[in-house]
Amino acid sequence: MREVEAIRKHPLYAEYYDRLRESEKERKFCCHQMEHLLDVARIAYICNLEKNMGIRKEVIYGAALLHDIGKSRQYEEGIPHEKASATIAKIILEDLPETYYSEEEKHAMLRAVLGHRREREDMEELERLLYLSDKRSRMCFDCGMETECNWSEEKKNLEITV
Numbered sequence: 001m002r003e004v005e006a007i008r009k010h011p012l013y014a015e016y017y018d019r020l021r022e023s024e025k026e027r028k029f030c031c032h033q034m035e036h037l038l039d040v041a042r043i044a045y046i047c048n049l050e051k052n053m054g055i056r057k058e059v060i061y062g063a064a065l066l067h068d069i070g071k072s073r074q075y076e077e078g079i080p081h082e083k084a085s086a087t088i089a090k091i092i093l094e095d096l097p098e099t100y101y102s103e104e105e106k107h108a109m110l111r112a113v114l115g116h117r118r119e120r121e122d123m124e125e126l127e128r129l130l131y132l133s134d135k136r137s138r139m140c141f142d143c144g145m146e147t148e149c150n151w152s153e154e155k156k157n158l159e160i161t162v
């Protein structure tokens with residue numbers, strides 16, 4: 001997928017990904033590196049297929065790869081990571097060749113990154129898909145930190161859901 005690889009290899013993405021890796025070196029709670037980003041992408045793509053949503057694979061994987069990229073700014077500066085990630089994502093998406101994503105796709109991806117942390121009634125399709133896939137990606141039932149985690153009981157995945 002050239003679009004997704006272009007995002008991953010963008011210098012700004014690489015810079016923030018390194019910062020993220022460094023910030024989470026000692027983290028005992030959920031991390032936000034490639035394993036998580038691709039878990040979210042795959043869950044979202046499966047849902048997209050199951051529900052015949054018709055969203056392009058490159059759009060789902062691109063949004064998933066970008067959604068937590070600003071997390072180091074939350075750790076370091078207290079900036080909510082959905083906002084930091086959307087700012088970084090906008091620069092990266094604007095830098096890509098015009099043929100990679102349409103303007104509508106870029107808008108939907110940025111909207112999804114910005115809105116992925118909280119569910120709202122008026123969520124756009126990709127935004128809701130990313131939100132749900134992000135939550136479903138966490139295996140709380142198999143996590144040693146589950147009792148210390150600040151996720152509410154309703155949010156936690158306490159059993160395998162398919």
Ligand SMILES: [Fe+2]
Nearest residue numbers: 032067068134
């Ligand atoms: Fe996430």
